[in-house]
Amino acid sequence: MSRRLITALDIDGAGGHPAAWRGSEIDPAAILSGELAVRAVQRAEAAGVDLATFADALEAPADVPERVGARLDAIGLAARIAPVTDRIGLVPTLTVTHTEPFHLQASVATLDHISSGRAGWLVDVSSSEEAAAVIGRREPAPAAETWREARYVVDVSRRLWDSWEDDAIIRDAATGRFVDRERIHYVDFESPSFAIKGPSIVPRPPQGHPLTVVRVASEEALQAVGEADVVLLPGTADLADRLAAVRAAGSKPRVLISVSVLLDGNTANAVRRADGAEQLDHIGGVERLADLIAEWSQAGVDGIHLRPASLELDVPVIASKLLPLLRERRLAGPAVGRAVTLRTRLGLRHPANRYAVGGRQ
Amino acid sequence: MTKQIHLAAHFPGVNNTTVWSDPESGSQIDFASFRHLAETAERGTFDFFFLAEGLRLREVKGRIHDLDVVGRPESLTVLSALAAVTTHLGLAATVNSTFNEPYELAKRLATLDHLSGGRAAWNVVTSWDAFTGENFRRGGFLDKADRYVRAQESLRIVRKLWNSWTADDLVLAQQAGVFAREGAGAFADEGPHFDVRGRFGLPPSPQGHPVVIQAGDSDQGREFAAESAEVIFSRHGSFEAGQTFYKDVKARLARYGRAEESLKIMPAVTVVVADNDAEAEEKARHIREQQVSGPTAIVLAELLWGRDLSAYDPDGPLPSEDPVVGSGVTQGRVGFNDPGPIVAEWRAQAEANGWSLRETVINQQNRQTFVGSAATVAEAMNRHVQEDAADGFVLVPHLTPGGLDPFVDQVVPLLRERGVFRSSYAGTTLRDHLGLTR
Known part of the structure; x- marks a missing residue:
């Protein structure tokens, strides 16, 4: 029996295709109100997709008038979607190079609280001149340095998530104590570029540690694989080699191949729609995509991360055709009907708290 | 208008x-x-x-x-x-x-x-x-x-x-x-x-x-x-x-x-x-008592006095020392820049009404x-x-x-x-x- 693949969907504007916003099926104002993303994630949830990622970068999209030149902050958008979904994982992109690590971890912990344990973060770095200039705090740093720092940011975030033990809130009226301060800990973290005293301001998130996701699109990013619960591998070329490199670099992350897809069984339509797109990993019908997914599964990936050309055109096809087909072929498991944490859903254990004294948790 | x-x-x-x-x-x-x-x-x-x-x-x-x-x-x-x-x-x-x-x-x-x-x-x-x-x-x-x-x-x-x-x-x-x-x-x-x-x-x-x-x-x-x-x-x-x-x-x-x-x-x-008004007064009094437990009264007094007052009994009289400014006894909240007149007022009220430290905090601070x-x-x-x-x-x-x-x-x-x-x-x-x- 083939194993059950993890399925993930990327939310980026109106879709990955630069002209996706121009389709007659789209109200472009719905990109900024968040409605387009809400609808896509709800469709994906109903179809049994495990998690949604939300694209972002610190700097604004480039000033190219015919492209979507605006972008919502990813964690805000994910939070907007949390109350109107109840099963799907929500994984916004956060750039960790410029923003305070203390804020980042508090935001992700908060997303985990408001979604009842369905949060993760797609940890990204920035070496761009643009991002450095809009923040104005430091010069752009080379990729190797930013990824090295990202490891420290993930490390301290997990420590801060652990800085409250799960049972720190005691509400003991007899002694007048709301918390047991023996169960809240300073982290006293020091790295080459920052130090944090702690504890976090946010009680421990429901998942203990919200999911850490890393996209490995460069040699440098391999540095962060050791901290990742889930790795995204973009593109289909040299899959076996890249997979081996990730497996060698990390403890045991789940590895998802990340592919841009334009789904239309009618070749003429598909070719017409693909016009103007940057390179797509798959253009065509769901049958062929399912075949490819079976091959990737054979090659050893644990799941697929689909980046649809258009949220309005391709997500309905993913939901109504691709997912059922993957289930039919036993590549995907049955849709999860009940609300569980994202970790439970992906078969990841609830992490122990490093500060808890043995036996207390 | x-x-x-x-x-x-x-x-x-x-x-x-x-x-x-x-x-x-x-x-x-x-x-x-x-x-x-x-x-x-x-x-x-x-x-x-x-x-x-x-x-x-x-x-x-x-x-x-x-x-x-x-x-x-x-x-x-x-x-x-x-x-x-x-x-x-x-x-x-x-x-x-x-x-x-x-x-x-x-x-x-x-x-x-x-x-x-x-x-x-x-x-x-x-x-x-x-x-x-x-x-x-x-x-x-x-x-x-x-x-x-x-x-x-x-x-x-x-x-x-x-x-x-x-x-x-x-x-x-x-x-x-x-x-x-x-x-x-x-x-x-x-x-x-x-x-x-x-x-x-x-x-x-x-x-x-x-x-x-x-x-x-x-x-x-x-x-x-x-x-x-x-x-x-x-x-x-x-x-x-x-x-x-x-x-x-x-x-x-x-x-x-x-x-x-x-x-x-x-x-x-x-x-x-x-x-009615009388019931509301009664309810308000009850809430103030909930808001100021004995240990809380001490901490709030420490915030005002800028001193460690843990040796004091909240149900006893007010501290006799003078307040100090900027001691850092409490951290992460707004302190008092000029506590002297407030302490004097608390003392006067406590004496006039026969209030303990806790009663003074309840009546003076949390109305x-x-x-x-x-x-x-x-x-x-x-x-x-x-x-x-x-x-x-x-x-x-x-x-x-x-x-x-x-x-x-x-x-x-x-x-x-x-x-x-x-x-x-x-x-x-x-x-x-x-x-x-x-």
Whole structure:
């Protein structure tokens, strides 16, 4: 029996295709109100997709008038979607190079609280001149340095998530104590570029540690694989080699191949729609995509991360055709009907708290 | 002319106003609590919902303060979620300008503004102490004197980013293939604290951009508000202090070419309502006792005295020592710059009434702003507004999440009957509710 693949969907504007916003099926104002993303994630949830990622970068999209030149902050958008979904994982992109690590971890912990344990973060770095200039705090740093720092940011975030033990809130009226301060800990973290005293301001998130996701699109990013619960591998070329490199670099992350897809069984339509797109990993019908997914599964990936050309055109096809087909072929498991944490859903254990004294948790 | 009252709901915070020991007290962290209070406020056609911010857990004598509620979520993330379950209510986030960069603030707040259809507000606060700084890259890098300089520069740049798109820059012409005008969002700024340039990625929201709130009380803080804020979240809830503050701040507006209506003054207030005035007094007394346990009385006295008073019995007499300033016995909360006169007043009252330390704290520090029947409370609140002690109020319930329910059920209908508070929302944005221009 083939194993059950993890399925993930990327939310980026109106879709990955630069002209996706121009389709007659789209109200472009719905990109900024968040409605387009809400609808896509709800469709994906109903179809049994495990998690949604939300694209972002610190700097604004480039000033190219015919492209979507605006972008919502990813964690805000994910939070907007949390109350109107109840099963799907929500994984916004956060750039960790410029923003305070203390804020980042508090935001992700908060997303985990408001979604009842369905949060993760797609940890990204920035070496761009643009991002450095809009923040104005430091010069752009080379990729190797930013990824090295990202490891420290993930490390301290997990420590801060652990800085409250799960049972720190005691509400003991007899002694007048709301918390047991023996169960809240300073982290006293020091790295080459920052130090944090702690504890976090946010009680421990429901998942203990919200999911850490890393996209490995460069040699440098391999540095962060050791901290990742889930790795995204973009593109289909040299899959076996890249997979081996990730497996060698990390403890045991789940590895998802990340592919841009334009789904239309009618070749003429598909070719017409693909016009103007940057390179797509798959253009065509769901049958062929399912075949490819079976091959990737054979090659050893644990799941697929689909980046649809258009949220309005391709997500309905993913939901109504691709997912059922993957289930039919036993590549995907049955849709999860009940609300569980994202970790439970992906078969990841609830992490122990490093500060808890043995036996207390 | 009859003034209209503005109302906001403050989610219960981490000081002893919040009673957590009551059987009705719910979680300070579950989303259901935030949702309950926000839905209550929206049912009461409130102007906005308000969240404070924490950047470091409070400490007393070098240890985490454990007697009050501890821990809270990060406000912008919670408010973005509340945007999904409310339709009209304004959503105000307290976010520090010391430990965030203007671009990040502008982006996150503008996102909330878009997701909520123009209902966001930013309560600009500052921080300068090394205690808070220990959680951040730069540590306690600001002089106290510089905190408003940075805040002012930060706010100016945030507004510049919000205004970096004109109303016409978002084109959305699908057929022609023009999403935005070329050059939209370009910005550059340089000052003592910031040197930033590039492109901002969000056009104006339905209300233009978020409303700006300010909560500082010092002369610098008031001047900052007069120049830049649209709402002041003040601490002067009593009638006389309210009038003095109101007059002081509104008089500063002309210097900046601003009309009096362009800045709303909304003090934080607590309300206890019951079937009649006597019952309300009784209830208020009970709540104050819940708010001030023996250990809490000691901690609050330590905050005032600036001394370790753990050797004192809360049910005994007041400490005999003189207070000291700036000792750092308590960390992470606002202390007293001039405690002497307050201590003298406490001593006089304790002696006159035969109060213990705890009784003195209960009576001197925690008196609720409005106590009475619904009619009494409505009358008093309206008087405050009509006679310029306030333009409205930020209500701070003592219970999470149901503490606002009695007010909305009993007092709001009376304010509506008097024609001083809306029965339904006339507009959709927070600026509409507050009567502020874009």
